[in-house]
Amino acid sequence: MNAETLKQAIRDVPDFPKPGILFKDITPLLADPKLFRTAVDLLADRHAQARIDKVAVIEARGFTFGTGVALKLGAGLALIRKPGKLPGRTISASYDLEYGSATLHTHTDAILPGERVLLVDDLLATGGTAAATAGLIEKLGGTIVEIEFLIELAFLNGRAKLTRWPVFAPIVY
Numbered sequence: 808m809n810a811e812t813l814k815q816a817i818r819d820v821p822d823f824p825k826p827g828i829l830f831k832d833i834t835p836l837l838a839d840p841k842l843f844r845t846a847v848d849l850l851a852d853r854h855a856q857a858r859i860d861k862v863a864v865i866e867a868r869g870f871t872f873g874t875g876v877a878l879k880l881g882a883g884l885a886l887i888r889k890p891g892k893l894p895g896r897t898i899s900a901s902y903d904l905e906y907g908s909a910t911l912h913t914h915t916d917a918i919l920p921g922e923r924v925l926l927v928d929d930l931l932a933t934g935g936t937a938a939a940t941a942g943l944i945e946k947l948g949g950t951i952v953e954i955e956f957l958i959e960l961a962f963l964n965g966r967a968k969l970t971r972w973p974v975f976a977p978i979v980y
């Protein structure tokens with residue numbers, strides 16, 4: 808089973824969550840155990856021989872795939888969350904969205920200096936979310952081994968914001 812098969816299980820939802828956005832809905836893929844497993848394998852197996860200390864996952868759909876990746880690789884998990892969710896001391900980064908801005912937090916001890924980190928999210932759009940998150944990981948002293956997405960919307964050129972890091976996405980639109 809390959810990325811092309813997975814693509815067929817991603818549903819396009821026009822005008823969600825706002826007019827003009829074509830939302831890539833991964834829930835049909837998650838509902839099929841073989842497809843879900845393949846998605847996690849595609850992100851995890853390429854790092855099977857590498858030392859990965861932590862998988863950093865971005866709320867909320869990054870949690871879905873990144874948790875599977877961490878379990879397969881024997882790595883710990885670092886949660887990157889929206890404001891008000893993490894109880895301990897956090898560091899945060901704010902970044903611009905199409906309309907307005909957003910902030911993400913992580914615990915200051917989520918990544919230890921020198922740890923090798925995979926950053927996982929479901930989808931690369933403009934790249935603002937991943938760039939801000941990668942900055943947080945580096946601020947804590949982590950080394951980004953790769954930023955991985957299941958899906959890339961290449962026409963939005965999100966990679967332009969991520970040129971400092973290796974980027975991988977098996978499904979490209």
Ligand code: AMP
Nearest residue numbers: 829830831930931932933934935936937
């Ligand atoms: P960006 O910062 O623009 O790269 O946005 C990435 C984040 O927004 C990811 O966490 C995605 O889950 C979500 N996202 C952005 N655009 C879409 C889309 N068309 N379909 C589904 N999710 C999206």
